C-alpha cells in the first residue's frame with residue numbers, strides 16, 4: 001500500500017522523497033521526463049542558500065554537496081571591454097563560519113548535480129524515481145486520492161494513495177487540477193534568455209556583468225567544476241536569437257571584447273521574469289510544494305531553495321500523521337507556515353528585481369540577509385508554543401530556526417548541536433537545572449533527550465556548554481527542536497503544557 005504519491009523529481013520531490021524514506025513512509029515518486037537531467041538541460045537553480053545547506057547537512061549529503069560544487073566568484077561590472085570594478089548591486093559575499101551558522105555563504109552546485117546527489121541518497125534509503133511516468137490527473141475524496149499515471153509504453157495505471165504531493169513545477173498539472181488559484185504578474189515585459197555556454201578567453205575569476213550594454217544587460221558567470229559559463233541576457237527592443245550564431249554575436253557585441261570566442265552552447269532557453277503565488281498550498285489530501293506553489297523571478301536565487309524548505313516542512317508532518325498517529329490537523333500547519341514565508345520571500349525578490357530594473361543597480365544591493373533564509377521563522381505559528389515567562393531579546397524563541405553550537409560530551413569530545421539534531425527525530429534539550437518531564441517509552445527514538453549544563457553543572461551524561469554558546473543562544477529551560485530544525489516548544493522545567501503539546505505529533 002502506497003501512502004504518498006510524489007509527482008515530480010525536481011528538488012522539491014527528491015527532498016520530500018528522501019525525508020519520507022528515512023521515516024519509513026510508503027511512497028512512490030514519479031517523474032514525467034524519461035531520464036534525469038544531464039549537463040545539457042541547464043544549470044538552473046545553482047545558488048544554494050545557507051539554510052538549504054543546513055537541510056542538506058540534516059539529510060546526510062553535505063559532504064557530497066561540498067565536493068560537487070564551489071564558492072561563488074565575486075561580481076565584476078564592465079563597460080564594454082573596460083572593467084569598472086566590483087559590481088555593487090550584485091554583491092556576492094563570502095562570510096566566515098561562526099559556531100551558530102556553520103554554512104554562512106551561498107554555495108554553487110549545478111541543479112542537475114544536486115539532483116544526482118539527492119537521487120543517490122534516496123537510493124541509499126531504499127527509494128527510487130519512476131522515470132517516464134506522468135501524472136495525468138487525479139480525483140480525491142475524504143478517504144484518499146486516486147491518481148492516473150501514464151507509463152512510457154502507454155500503459156495507464158490507477159494508483160490509490162492517502163496523499164498526493166504536487167512537486168510538479170510551475171507548469172505541472174496538480175495545482176490546476178486541485179482548483180487552486182494562482183495570482184501571477186510579469187515583473188519585466190522584456191524577453192530574457194539563459195544559456196550555458198563555453199567562452200574561450202574569458203577569465204574564470206569573476207561573475208562578469210555588462211548591465212549597461214547596448215540592447216540589454218548581459219551576464220556571464222563561471223559554472224563551477226565545468227568549462228562553461230552561465231549566460232543571462234535581456235532584450236530591450238529585439239527578439240532573442242537562441243541559435244549558436246545568435247549567441248556568439250550577442251557575446252561579441254555586448255561585451256565589446258572581440259577576443260572572446262563562444263565555442264559551444266550546452267543549453268539555451270527563454271526565461272520569464274514572472275512572480276506568482278498559489279492562494280492555497282493544500283487542497284484536501286493534495287499539497288503543492290516548490291514551483292507548483294510559487295514562482296520566483298530570477299533575482300535573488302530563491303526558487304529552488306524555497307522548494308527545498310517547503311518539502312522539508314511537509315515531510316516530517318506527513319511522517320507523524322502516517323507513522324506516529326498524529327492528528328490530521330498537523331498537516332494544516334504546512335500551508336499556515338509556508339504560505340506566509342513564500343509570500344514574504346516573493347515580495348523581497350520582486351522588490352529586488354524591480355530595484356535592478358529601476359537603475360538602482362549602481363547602489364548597494366538592498367539584501368539584509370533574507371536571501372539566506374536563516375532568519376525566516378514560524379513565530380506565532382500554529383506549532384510554536386513559548387511557555388517561558390521572560391527571555392532576553394537575543395534568545396531564540398518558539399518558531400525560530402534552531403542554531404548550531406558546540407558542546408562537550410562526557411568523554412571530552414566536541415559535539416555540534418547539528419550532530420544531535422541530524423535525523424528524523426525531535427530533540428529535547430534540557431538546559432541547566434530544567435526538570436525533565438518523564439517521557440516514558442512510547443516515543444521510542446522519535447524524541448531524543450539531552451541535558452546541557454554550564455561548566456561545573458551536575459547531571460549524569462550531561463553535555464557541557466563549555467563556551468556558554470548554547471545558553472547564550474537558547475537561554476534556559478526546556479527546548480524542543482522539531483525534526484526540521486525549528487524550535488517548537490520552549491518552557492520552564494517540568495512545564496505543564498509540554499505533554500499536551502506533544503499530542504499534536506503523537507497519537
Ligand SMILES: Cc1cc2nc3c(=O)[nH]c(=O)nc-3n(C[C@H](O)[C@H](O)[C@H](O)COP(=O)(O)OP(=O)(O)OC[C@H]3O[C@@H](n4cnc5c(N)ncnc54)[C@H](O)[C@@H]3O)c2cc1C
Nearest residue numbers: 008010011012032045047135169290291301302303304305
Ligand atoms: C535559469 C534558471 C536559474 C535559476 N537559478 C536559481 C538559483 O540560483 N537559486 C534558486 O533557488 N532557484 C533558481 N532557479 C529556480 C529553480 O530552478 C526552481 O525554483 C526549482 O527547480 C523548483 O524546484 P521544483 O522541484 O519545485 O520544480 P522543478 O524543478 O520544475 O521540478 C518539477 C519536476 O516535475 C516534473 N513533472 C512535471 N509535470 C509532471 C507530471 N505531470 N508528472 C510527473 N512529473 C512531472 C518535471 O519534469 C520536473 O522534473 C532558477 C531557474 C532557472 C530557470
